[in-house]
Amino acid sequence: MKFSLYSLFMTILMWSGLLFQYVFMLNEAKFKKNIVLGVTIPVSYQNDDIIKNVLEKFKKTLLITFIILSLLAIPACFLEMSLFLFYIMIWLMAAIIILYIPYVKGNLRLKKIKAEKGWKGPKAKAADLKLSAIDIKTPSPYWSIVPLIISLIPLFLLDKLAYILSFTTAGSILLIMILHLIIDKRRSDVVSEITDINIALTTIRRRIWSYMFIGCNAFLALYSILFVVSVKVEMSPLLMNILVFAPTILLLVFVMYLELKLRHKQAEYTQKNMGDSVIDEDDYWYFGMFYFNPNDNRFMIPNRVGSNTTVNIAKPAGKVVMITTALIFIMMPFLGGFIWYTDKLPMQVKMTDEAIVCTHIKVNYNIPMEEVNSITVISKPPVIITKIVGSATDKVFKGTFKLEEYGICEIFYSRDAKQFYVVKTDDTTYIIGK
Amino acid sequence: MLICIDYESETPIYLQIRNQIVMGIADGELSEGEKLPTIRSLANDLGVNMMTVSKAYQLLKAESFIYGDRRNGVTVKKPPESPKSLSTQSLENLKLVATDAKLAGLSLEDFILTCKSIYEKEDAQ
Numbered sequence: 001m002k003f004s005l006y007s008l009f010m011t012i013l014m015w016s017g018l019l020f021q022y023v024f025m026l027n028e029a030k031f032k033k034n035i036v037l038g039v040t041i042p043v044s045y046q047n048d049d050i051i052k053n054v055l056e057k058f059k060k061t062l063l064i065t066f067i068i069l070s071l072l073a074i075p076a077c078f079l080e081m082s083l084f085l086f087y088i089m090i091w092l093m094a095a096i097i098i099l100y101i102p103y104v105k106g107n108l109r110l111k112k113i114k115a116e117k118g119w120k121g122p123k124a125k126a127a128d129l130k131l132s133a134i135d136i137k138t139p140s141p142y143w144s145i146v147p148l149i150i151s152l153i154p155l156f157l158l159d160k161l162a163y164i165l166s167f168t169t170a171g172s173i174l175l176i177m178i179l180h181l182i183i184d185k186r187r188s189d190v191v192s193e194i195t196d197i198n199i200a201l202t203t204i205r206r207r208i209w210s211y212m213f214i215g216c217n218a219f220l221a222l223y224s225i226l227f228v229v230s231v232k233v234e235m236s237p238l239l240m241n242i243l244v245f246a247p248t249i250l251l252l253v254f255v256m257y258l259e260l261k262l263r264h265k266q267a268e269y270t271q272k273n274m275g276d277s278v279i280d281e282d283d284y285w286y287f288g289m290f291y292f293n294p295n296d297n298r299f300m301i302p303n304r305v306g307s308n309t310t311v312n313i314a315k316p317a318g319k320v321v322m323i324t325t326a327l328i329f330i331m332m333p334f335l336g337g338f339i340w341y342t343d344k345l346p347m348q349v350k351m352t353d354e355a356i357v358c359t360h361i362k363v364n365y366n367i368p369m370e371e372v373n374s375i376t377v378i379s380k381p382p383v384i385i386t387k388i389v390g391s392a393t394d395k396v397f398k399g400t401f402k403l404e405e406y407g408i409c410e411i412f413y414s415r416d417a418k419q420f421y422v423v424k425t426d427d428t429t430y431i432i433g434k
Numbered sequence: 435m436l437i438c439i440d441y442e443s444e445t446p447i448y449l450q451i452r453n454q455i456v457m458g459i460a461d462g463e464l465s466e467g468e469k470l471p472t473i474r475s476l477a478n479d480l481g482v483n484m485m486t487v488s489k490a491y492q493l494l495k496a497e498s499f500i501y502g503d504r505r506n507g508v509t510v511k512k513p514p515e516s517p518k519s520l521s522t523q524s525l526e527n528l529k530l531v532a533t534d535a536k537l538a539g540l541s542l543e544d545f546i547l548t549c550k551s552i553y554e555k556e557d558a559q
Contacts, residue, residue, distance in 0.1 A: 127479035129435045129458070132471035133507075187479045193436055296481075 007084045008077045014088055015073050018095050020256070022066045025103055029055045032263055033191070035304055037103060038288015039110040040280040042119055050113055058106035065102055069095045080394040082343035089336030093329065100289075107288040120280060130195045131188045136203050138210040141180035147214075147221030148173045154228050162227070164389050169224050173217045180213035182300060182309060191269040201269075205262055212255040219248045230386050231402055290322075343395050347414045349434050356423060358412040358432060364398055365412060365430065367423060376422045381413065382406060382431055397433075406431065435463040439480055447482055451490035459499060459510060460556055466512045470500060497521045 034040050037058060041051060069091075076088050114120075151169040154162035188202045226243060281304065284293040291301045294314040301310050311318035347360040356372070358365040383404035384392070390399010390411075398412045406422065406429050413420060413433020423430040437454045439447055458464040470476075473491060477484040491508055494500045502508035520528065535545045 125441070125481055126436050126438045127471075127476060129437055129455075129464070129471060129476075132475045132479045133469050185478065187481065190436065190479075195435070 004077065004080070004084070006081065007079060010084070010088065011073050011076045014076075014092060015070060017092075018066070018069060018073070018099070021096070021099055022062065025062055025099060026059065027260065027263070028103060029059055029106075030264075033304065037106040037110055038282075038285055038304075039107060039114060040282050041110070041114065045117070045119055051110070054106055054109050054113070058102050061102040061105070062099070065099055069098060082340040082393050082395070086333070086336035086340040090333040093332050096329075104287045104289075111282065114282075126190045128188060128190045128195055128198045131190070131198045131202060134199065136199075136206055138184065138203075138206045139214055141177050141184055141210070141213065143214050144173055144177040144180065144217040147217040148177070150221035151224045154224050157228050158231060158388075162231075162388065165227055166224065169220050173220050176213050176217050176220075180210065183209055183213075186309070197269055201262060201265060205259075208255055208258050208262075212251060215251045216248060219251070231388065231408070339393070343393050347396065347398070347412065347417075347433075349412070349432055356421075356430075356432065358398075360396065360398060360412070365410065365432075367425065367430065371425045372423055373426065374422075374424045378420045378422060379418075381417070381420060381433065382409075382411070384411075403431070437476075437480065439482065448486045448489040448493065451476075451480075451487060452493050455490070455494060456497075456499060464510050466510055468510045470508045470510065472507055473504075493523065497523060 028037055030036065031041070031046055034043060034046070036046075036051070036055065045051065072094075073088075073091055076084055076091065079087055148170055151173055152166055155166040184206065188198065189205065190198050191201060192198055222243075284291055284296075285304070286292055289310075290313055291310055292313045296312055296314070299312055299315050299317050301312050303310055311321045313319055313322055342361055345361060347358070350357045350359075353369060355369055356365070356367045357363060381397075384397075384401050385404055386402040388400040388402060388408065390401065391397075392399075392401075395415045397414070399410070400408065401411050402408050403411070409429045409431050411431045413431065417433025419434050421430075421432045421434070423432060435458045437451060439450055441447075443450065445453075455464065455470070464470075470491075471479070473484050473487045477487045480487070491500065495502075495508070498511055500508045501511050532545065535548075540548070
């Protein structure tokens, strides 16, 4: 076990996700649209001692859970990369599930109290006629087509080397654009009988999210451009990551801050103006999280609080989405385990009169001897500038990399390799370790 | 102006929408020439089927409270000056209310007094 700066950086990144989740869950203990911990409580009972007790207990348990989970992340900083991935994946899955336990317990407790006391809000839904009639101008989701096109540039400048990066970035941009289109059509926020307040809050929220989506896509496009620059000219990968991720994180933090401020304002107005005329839909929300309503034809359902969207599990497509999400979630630690396992497998190099064959899990390279122009032996591993496509763990280095001395090459060696062969063919240079 | 849909009410949702728009016109909250939301927008904001809103708008059009079409949207119409008579739908509703009052044991005088009080209250608004 030894301390690794990379593992520390990644652990802090993962832990910041836990911190975000903790802040958001803590925020669930505040009344928004008469809803607290996913349960609708009529205004007249919101200051009841029994409710306050449940909320206090929730906050305390959540804090203890958060501290324990944070402490459990520390050992990850001392693990080698493949084991780190395995550990952090399990930690991440456990963290997501365990942090929800206090919420679910609080939700069930409040529902029980509500049923025992016979508190029931009206099954009514409100819309502001004037707000519904106006067309709120927000930046169009189609602005993201510009970053989408830019993200495909590496494909033309770097040829097949960048196809994974280009398609991943373009796919992410496309997904964010679809999400933007969905969120753009979501229902207006009605928190007051005064139309101007409803218009102002709905407009601000929609604009913030529109700018956030387009901004994120712009940064993704910037990443693609910087990637091309880093391959074509000298550029530190660290500088590249800072240039891209720092503004993205700043943008996200800014949007989250505004969103929380808006939620606070909405809660204030709801309490002041709307009284109990907020619909009580608790029967359709299981554990305050999962929506199941066979009478609702909609597939995508906006969350009752905030800007997120969920699916109606009563619809067949909703079931498919939920099961797929659960499977991906369960697969996370297995993926970490797989990387850890493959890191232990030997990297085999066979040199015969016919060909050089490099095998690790599968045959990675099969270079016929007749295509080889020269083979030189070097004793030290090459200096890597950028990984283009491939893997670089603590032990395994394979794939397409940009190297200091040889430029763009195909490499295949493990950390404990003693000798390195520089194999040149007409169009490719290979660095193979044995 | 807020439109509140009560999902537990016996009154169909399209009638609840229609009634609240009519009340909005009577109260002056909706004035002549004011644009109403599109069917899609109102259905989305209320979380109801588009057919439900469409049915409410058709009824309002038939009763001459609104005018317009799919392309240009619907607009609040000037309330009819003459003939000063109730629509068929309102007459039906009034008949139902009068029958309810009779079954509840209300005398004709008391019923008229209640109606008068409601009318005066609306007029004052």
